Amino acid sequence: MTTTYFNEMYDGGAVRPPYARLQDWMQSMPAELRQMKQAEAETLFRRIGITFAVYGEGGDPDRLIPFDMFPRVFLQEEWRRLERGIKQRARALNAFLVDVYGRGEIVRAGRIPSRLVYRNEAYEKAVAGFVPPRGVYSHIVGIDIVRTGPNDFYVLEDNCRTPSGVSYMLENREIMMRMFPGLFQSNRIEPVDGYSDLLRRTLASVAPAKCDRDPVIVILTPGHFNSAYYEHSFLADLMGVELVEGADLFVEHGFVWMRTTEGPKKVDVIYRRIDDSFLDPLxxxxxxxxxxxxxxxxxxSGGVTICSAPGAGVADDKAVYTFVPDMVRFYLGEEPILQNVPTWQCGKADDLKHVLANLPELVVKEVHGSGGYGMLVGPKATKEQIAVFADRIKADPGNYIAQPTLALSTVPTFVDEGVAPRHVDLRPYCLVGERIELVPGGLTRVALTEGSLVVNSSQGGGVKDTWVLAE
Amino acid sequence: MILSVTHVTTYRYDAPVRGAVQSLRLTPSLCDGQRVIRWQIGVEGGMRGAAFRDGAGDWIESWSLRGPATEIAVSVSGEVATTDMAGVLRGHREQVPPEVYLRDTASTRSEAGLVDLAHAGIEGATGALDRAHRLAAAVAEAVAYKPGATEAHTTAAEALALGEGVCQDHAHVLIACARLLETPARYVSGYLEAGSDMAQEAAHAWAELWIEGLGWVGFDPANACCPDTRYIRLGSGLDAQDAAPVRGVARGRVTESLDVSVAVAAVQQ
Incomplete structure (x- = not known):
């Protein structure tokens, strides 16, 4: 069986409109110039020091994630639809979180099994009954999207806790503008550099009721040994807020204080980049x-706001994911704009049967796994690998979900032989506070190995600048 | 009955600490069957911080203390009027769905011995309440009361294998068995007026099981009864650590020793 993949640049022999002006640019670049530019890009990335692994995938923390200079482009109208779908999903996910820590209407209505919610490890009993400022649990929602056709977008997973990688979105753009200023004159590209201002405004808008001044915001990092530390300090710099570790903060008189050279300073909003379980030993x-x-x-007790709110993880669990389209219908009374990938829950007997019978065609993931580990890509696996994985599934079915292998779209990518199509995905970053905002762009990850559908950087993935063309 | 409580928890350090923060679950629950006449919490040299009622209905108070200090004393004193509710928790406002208490923790993780005990324990039971009573009785029989046999981190499975333990172990074993039978169960910490012969059990713990139609019902396997007028309920959690009346952290590289004195007595009227 041969699958046809949607090529985002070429429709048969014709160039699709978003890429109209990139054809000449691509052809005007002989191999030597391209290699020179590629080396220049690498030097720039090294100089900035951006070498971390995206999404906590592990691996060598000092390794550069390959940057591909060929941009990924959306038309304004394509983006508008995506944007509506992303915002809709972010609204529904937050409504779900407020609900399951409140009256649990969606569970009472029988629209989602209660055990998936209340017996979920990510459900924090400690915040039951607590409504965070403006009813927002997930302030930065990273939604992983793949495209299979001109109008076919599927959500692969939601990230409601602390999605990383936004620094790549910003740096990729910065470096492209430095290296190819001409491209930004011949193409009208929507800027993404408003992200840090929007993030700051979003965080300020959820300051606790007890805060009666311009809120003091900090980013709480686990420290420099964390693989995303670069991003933490980068965002703190851009927003003009302090980057702190746990030991820089203390609690007294019902508030959180930051130790500074001028004495203790009260903190109102904490953008934390550490997991719930490490937030507070008490x-x-x-x-x-x-x-x-x-x-x-x-x-x-309402003395400080934590972003994302502790407990937000119950919304982005891979088993809960199946129910997000239902959340959209239940809370918003709308039809979901973005589709879910059809998903089989191995914990269900019928689904398990289907999955075990069709492993060579399926992608199987651990419910709590991330970063492309603990995962089976059926079409790429050997018989032995499939047999071994089948035993793992049978031993603990509830721990696995399966999805069809998606025909991820391709975007032209610079490779040794010139330019060739490579598969991509997209992670936009949706900000939720007083308003819901999205900068026009996101992080495009690309599978650099020919034919590979795995875009994770730990498995040979790279990144691209993502453009949304102005009208 | 009117119960008077004096409870002092003293932490001593081998070197001065730079400061400490504590989260205290040391206030009697708001529920039918117990009414606070007076209640006072104090931390010597400490500053009171956040205070609120959480989703499980517990009143939580934060205290912090600036160092240097070599000793931190948390003292509680008060009087509570109690009436017998036959162990049923009534008039208690909470927002945590019972199903959350089906979740295992490290202390209540299931093992073969617990499975056997759970299934043997409920043999011949008629109805959920009867099942719970039989289960509590089976736990009391399987784990003999013996102070010093176990420590704070002993799990339900370990205590059962040992066949000995204190109220914490009784509660953990009962909770583990109940959850195995898909009955929501939780750990409750509180006080017990147990007479002078069982003074060490005055800071007490028991379990609550969710009985459809009745709600949360307390069972105290250690004393083979349901909580009555001798009991004061403070708060609940998934296990002993989660329901701990005092959780604290001191800043400094020190060795800590703990001294607890509790007196619960019936007030002569």
Whole structure:
């Protein structure tokens, strides 16, 4: 069986409108110039120091993620539809979170099995009954999207906790503008550099009710050994806020304070890049040294806002994912604009049967896994690999979901032989506060190996600049 | 009955600490069957911080203390009027769905011995309430009361294998068995007026099981009864750590020793 893949640049022999002006650019670049530019890009990335692995995939922290200079382009009208779909999904996910920590209407209505919610490890009992400022649990929603046709977009997964990679979106653009200023004159490209202002405004808009001044915002990082530390400091710099570690903060008189050379300074909003279980040893893991003792008591009494809100993870679990289109219908009374990938839950007997019978065609993932590990790509696997994986599924069916192998779209990519189509996905970053905002763009990941559908950087993936053309 | 409580928890450090923060679940629950006459929490040299009622209905108070200090004393004193509710928790406002308490923790993780005990324990039971009573009785029989046999981190499975333990172990074993039978169960910490012969059990713990139609019902396998007028309920959690009346962290590289004195007595009227 041969699958046809949607090529985002070429429709047969014709160039699709978004890429109209890139054809000449591509052809005007002989191999030597391209290699020179590629080397220049690498030097620039090294100089900035952006070498972390995206999405906590592990691997060599000092390795550069390959940057491909060929941009990925959307027309304004294509983007508008995507944008509506992304915002709709972010609204529904937040409505779901407020609901399951409140009355649980969606569970009572029988629209989602209660055990998936209340017995989920990511459901935080400690915040039941607590409504965070403006009813927002997930302030930065990273939604992974793949495209299979001109109008066919599928959501692969939602990231409601602390999606990383936005620094790549910003740096990719910065470097493209430096290296190819001409491209930005001949193409009218929507800017993405408003992201840090929007993020700052979003965070400020969810300051607690007790805050009666311009809110003090900090980014809480686990520290420089964390693979995304670069991004933490990068965002702090861009927003003009302090980057702090747990030990820089303390709790007193019902508030959180930051130690500074001028004495303690009250903190109103914490954009945390550490997991729930490490946030506060008095509420979660008692052995955690990364968090702030007493933080959760201050949070739950309305003295500080934590972004994302503790407990947000129950919305982005891979088993809960199946129900997101239902959330859109249930909370918003709308039809979902973005589709889910059809998903089989191995925990269900019928689904398990189907999955085991069709493993060579399916992608199987662990419910709590990430980064492309613990995953089977049926069409790429050997018989032995499939047999071994089948045993793993049978041993713990509830831990696995399966999806069809998606025909990910391709975008031209510079390779050794010149330019060739490579498969891509997209992660836009939706900001939720007083308003829901989205900069026109996102992070495009590309599978650099010919024929590969795995875009994770740990498995040979790279990144591209993502353009939305102005009208 | 009117119960008077004096409870002092003292942490001593081998070197001065730079400061400490504590989260206290040390206030009697708001529910039918217990009414606070007076209640006072104090941390010597400490500053009161956040105070609120959480989703499980527990009143939580944060305290912090600036160092240097070599000793931190948390003292509680008060009087509570109690009436017998036959163990049923009534008039208690909470927002955590019972199903959450089907979740295992490290302390209540299931093992073969617990499975056997759970299934043998409910043999011949008629109805959910009867099942719960039989289960509590089976736990009391399987784990003999013996102070010092177990420690704070002993799991339900370990205590059962040992056949000995204290109220914490009884509660953990009962909770583990109940969850195995798909009955939501949780750990409750509180006080017990147990007479002078069982003074060490005055800071007490038991379990609550969710009985459809009745709600949460307390069972105390250690004393083979349901909580009555001798009991004061403070708060609940998935296990002992989650329901701990005192959780604290001190800043500094020190060795900590703990001294607890509790007196619960019936007030002569």
């Amino acid at each position: 509420c979660f893991r008692p052995d955690s040294m990364l968090g702030v003792p007493g933080l959760m008591d201050v949070y739950r």
